[in-house]
Amino acid sequence: MKDVAARAGVGLKTVSRVVNGEAGVTADTERRVQEAIEALGFRRNDSARVLRKGRTASVGLVLEDLADPFYGPLSRAVEEVARAHGALLINGSSAEDPDREQELALALCARRVDGLIVIPAGADHRYLEPEMRAGIATVFVDRPAGRIDADVVLSDSFGGARAGVAHLIAHGHRRIGFIGDQPRIHTAVERLRGYRAAMEDAELAVDDAWVSLGSTEPRRVREALAAMLSGPNPVTAVFAGNNRVTVTAVRELAGREGPVAFVGFDDIELADLLGITVIAQDAAALGRTAAERLFRRLDGVDDAPARTVLDTVLIPRGSGEIPPAQEVSAQGRRPR
Amino acid sequence: MKDVAARAGVGLKTVSRVVNGEAGVTADTERRVQEAIEALGFRRNDSARVLRKGRTASVGLVLEDLADPFYGPLSRAVEEVARAHGALLINGSSAEDPDREQELALALCARRVDGLIVIPAGADHRYLEPEMRAGIATVFVDRPAGRIDADVVLSDSFGGARAGVAHLIAHGHRRIGFIGDQPRIHTAVERLRGYRAAMEDAELAVDDAWVSLGSTEPRRVREALAAMLSGPNPVTAVFAGNNRVTVTAVRELAGREGPVAFVGFDDIELADLLGITVIAQDAAALGRTAAERLFRRLDGVDDAPARTVLDTVLIPRGSGEIPPAQEVSAQGRRPR
DNA sequence: GTGAAAGCGCTAACAG
C-alpha cells in the first residue's frame, strides 16, 4: 500500500480511501491510484486490516464430519447466511472427539472469528466462557451446549423418534427395536427417550435386548441388529437413531428373509427409491437458523439465550408400513 | 499480552516465549506468567501474529458445493492433511459460478492463506497469476486450470467413461445414450469424449439425439432421458455423466416399464442396494493428493507444475449388465 | 480533498 501511494504520488490514507471505496477522493486522483494498484498487482492485506478494525468478517463452524451427508448441507446453509453478511466461513471437523472440538473452537477464537457455531462433541463447554465474555458470539446447533448458558438450535429428536415409533405401533408392531448412536451424544439419548415414550404411550413393555446404543460403525450396528432379531423374543420392527445407522440397517435388512418393518431418523438420498420410511429433519434449516441467530447477535441484539426447536417430518415410504410378520405372512417387500 | 506482562511483572517478550512454548524461561517465571494468563483469560491474537510472521497457517479451498456428497469427502480429506500440517482450512462454495469462484479465491488471497486449492467453475484463471507470483501456492483439483500453468489433480474422466460405455457395449448394447453436465465443465466434455471413443472403438454410430449435455437439474435430466428413450431410434442403455444426473436418472428409470441398462459416473450412497453399476472415483484421494502437493510446495519444493491423474474403478452391480430388450427376445430367451 | 502520525497485538533482532 505504501508502494502504491509512492507510485501514485499520493498519501497512504488516500490509497486506503480508494481501496475501501470511501468518499472524498477526486475522480482524477482515484484513477491514478487505481492505475498504481493495477500496475503493482496490489491486494489489501486483510490480516492487517483485521488487526486494526477488530472484526475479521469471518465465522467459525465446528462440526462432526464435513463428509457426513447430514452436515454438508448444514454447513452450506451457514455459509450462505455468512455470505449474505459479507463473512467467510471457516469450518473444522471434530471427528466426534471432545478434545478436538475444544482445540478447534479455541483455534478459531484465536483467529478472532466474529462468531462461532458449534455442533458439540463434548458435554462441557465452559472452556468457551472466557471467549464469549471477550465478545465472540456463540451458537450451538444440533445438540445443546454443556454446562453453559447459550443459544441453541435443535431438531425435535424426542418428538420425532416418538412419532416414528408410534407409526410402527400403529401398524401393528408390539416388539420394536432401537439402534442409536453413542449414549454420550445428546440426540441419541433424546431419540431413545422418544422411543420409550411411544412404547409407554401404547402400554408396551420394552425388553432390554431391543435397545442398543453405541458406535455407528457398520459392524456394531450389524451385531446389534442380529441380536434383536434373533433370540427368544425377536423384534418385528426396528427404529434407527440416525443416518449412519439407517444405511447399515437397510443394507442388512435387505439381505434377510422375513420382512422387518423399519423407520429411520434422518432422510437419506434415494431413500424414496428404496421405500424407506424416515423421520426427516431439515439440516439446512438448522444451519440457517443458527447462523441467523448468530448474526443477529453480531448486530448487537442482546436478549437472553434462547433454545429453538425445529420440527421433524414423518415421511412414509413403505418400510415403516409393513405389518408384523406373524400377523400377515410374507407380504412382499419392494424389490430394487 | 501487555496486560499479562504487567500482571506477571515480566517483559513482553517473556510472555511471548511462554505462550509459544519457546525455551529460555525459568520454571518459576513461566508459572507466574501462566497464572497471569489464566487470571486474565488471555488468548493470543493470531491476526497480529500472522501480520508479523507472514504465514497464516491456513489454506483455502474453493469448491462447487459443500452440500454435494462428492465434495464433502474431498473437503474433509483436504482438512485432514491441513491439520497434519498444523493448518486450518477455509472453504467456500462457488455454486458453479465463475464470478463467485473468482470473488472467493481473491477473498481468500486477501486473507493471505498460505495456499489455495481450487475446483474450477470458470475456464480462465489468469486472475490468480499475480497472487501466485506473490507466493500463494495454488493447486487445481477435479478440473484443470484455465489458461494458466499450475498443478492439477484429476480423475481419469475420459478413461472412466470409455470403460463404462465399453461395459454396456460388451453386454450387447448398440444404442447408448449419454447425459452429462454443462459443456463448459471440463469433466463433462472429457466424459463425453470417453463415450464417443468407446462407441468408435466398437464401430458404433452415435445418433445426436442420444447425447445431451446441460444442467443437472432434475427436470432437464428427465427431459433428456425421455427424449432419448422415445423417438424412432431409442437407446437401450444410458450412461450418466455424474452423481447428480445418476440420482435423477435412476429415479426415472425405476418408474419405467421396459428394462434400460444404466451405468453412472461417480458412486453414490446405497447404490449397492439399488444395484447401480458405476464408475467410481475416489473423492477423498483427490483431495488428499491435491493437499499433499500443496503442502509440498509450501515446504519449498519448486519443480515444474505437474498433472496427476487418478484411476477410476468400474463397479458392476446389476444395472449395467442388463442386456438390451430387443436382442433378448430375438435370441429366443424368455424374458421374465 | 488530502496527508502525517499513532497504534492495533504480536514477534524478530538485538541487547543486557
Next chain:
DNA sequence: CTGTTAGCGCTTTCAC
C-alpha cells in the same frame, strides 16, 4: 535467562 526496540500493513484521528 530476560527485556527493549522496531516494525508487520493497515485504519483512525486530526490537522492541513
